[in-house]
Amino acid sequence: MLNEHRLRREIVGEMHLRRWPPITPPMSIVQILRVGPSEGLPPFRGGPAFAAEPGQRHMQGILADGLLFTWERHSEATTLTVFASPDAPLLPEARAWAESAPGEVLRATLIDIESDAAAASARMAQFEVDPAELVCCDFGGGARLSSDFRIKDEGYGRLVVAAGQLGPVDLARAVQSLQELGNYRNMALLGLPVARAVWGKLDAAEEELRAFGRKLDSDEVSDNDLLDSLCAMSLELGTIAADTRYRLSATAAYARLVDERLATLNPVAIPGFASLADFTQRRFYPAIRTCETVVRRQQELAERSAQLTSLLRTRIETRIEDQNAQLLKSLESATQTQLRLQHLVEGFSTVAITYYAVSLLAYLSGGLSLFGVHVEHDLFAALVIVPVFIMLYVYLRRERHRLGAD
Known part of the structure; x- marks a missing residue:
């Protein structure tokens, strides 16, 4: 018994889930692409509902005799496809059933599969189509497509496909790729x-950034006010990017899928008609380039805003550093002045202490007369002034140096 990874069968089955059943002309196909949550399908003709299990992404089954359906859940949409012969008696009911499924319709297509180009042309002639808008080309290795890709009065687009030399399996694969191209588009x-x-918002932001650049060269507005405005602008650009990031990223991803399907179909132009590649290049790619331009402009504006903010912050920091340097210089000057005053005071203090010390010694000398020793006070004071002053000066200087070292 194999010890299988728990996801083995799921990931292998994923490679086979999205395959359409073989298509044999003549056949009618109804496909509806919806956005929004969908957990399953309604019942058909009073039968049981087709409920999707949690996490289930694909479902297929039989509605009635000659009526098949497939249902697929994508990242943000679902597709429901019904396959029937053109004269199937329950086809109108199957179409109404498909229309009643939950979700908002983003694309609805009625596809007529005919055996050859003559039958396809006869079928296409039944619809009102402007010849100038008709897209007609060979694709998928032999099938032929005819459509104007317009929404008709009934709410569906009409496609007519001639099978040509393609077999049922190859034809199903080609038409499925054709529909995926349209859905992804x-x-x-x-x-x-x-x-x-958001284009107008980006224009306004770009002009405002130009104005900020001009204000940086003038002194009309303070740096702090400019910085506040730039921060607000950066916040606004970030909000725009956050609001559009998911949708525009999804657009880029879907555009790549359109390119892949177009390369797979390899449409071949028919003289006198626009091909599928022409239609896509003329109408689809300009829209995609617009979205790409918006993404690029958002990035460029965000970078310019960040650069201006960085320049302004640097200028503010430089000015603050200059102010701090001037403040330190003034503090140093004040300290030196204070030190000189302190030295001067110390000199005065030495003189004052010397005066009081000599006075005390003079009083002491006066007491010696009690012991029979006569001392001349004035002479004694004159003799001890200099030694006392020197001793006090040396002592105070040594103590100041010791305190400075500590």
Whole structure:
């Protein structure tokens, strides 16, 4: 018995989940792409509901005779696809059932699969299509697509596909890739309104940053006020980026998937008609470039704001350092002045202490007469003044040096 990893069967099964059933013309396909939460599908004709298990991303089954369906959950959308022969009696009910599923419809497509180009042209002629907008090309190695990619009155886009020489499995793979291209294209274009909405804000932010740059060269506004304004601007740019990051990042990811599907389909142009590649390049890529430009502008403006803030902070710090240096210099000058005054006071103190010491000694000399020793007071005072002064001066100087060393 193999000791399997708990995710082995899930990740291997993932490689087979998204495959459509084989398509044999003629066939009608209804596919609806929805955004929003969806935990399953409603019941069909009073039968049981098709509930998705927690974490389940794919479901398929049979609605009735000749009616198949597949359901898939993507990161932020779900697709429901119904396969039926054109004359299936329950096809209208199956279509109504698909329309009743939960979620907001982002793309709804009715696909007619015909056996050859003649049948496809006859089918396409039944719809109102402006020839100038008709996209017609070969794709997937032999199938032919015809569509104007417009939403019709019934709320669906119409695609007509001629199977050509493709077998049921290859045809299913090609049409599935075609639908994935369209679905990813619509998901990617969700970022365009977001990009357009913030474009004006980025213009205003860019002009404000230019004004900040000019103010840095003048003294009209204080540095602190400029710094507060720049911080507010940086916060606003950060808020814009946070509000748009998910949607624009998703747009970039979906655009890469569109490129991959387009390369897989390898559309071949038919003279006189626009090809799928032409349609995508002319209408899709300009929108994607707009979104990319918004992302790039956000990054550039954030960098410029950070640079201006850094320059302003550096200037403020330099000024503070200069002020601190001047303050230290003034403190040093005051300290030196105080030291000189202290030395002067010490000199005066030495004189005063000498005076009192000599006076005390003079009084002591007066007491010697009691012991029969006669001392001339004035002479005695004159003799001891200098020694006492020198002794006091040396003592005080030594004590000052000792305290300074401590």
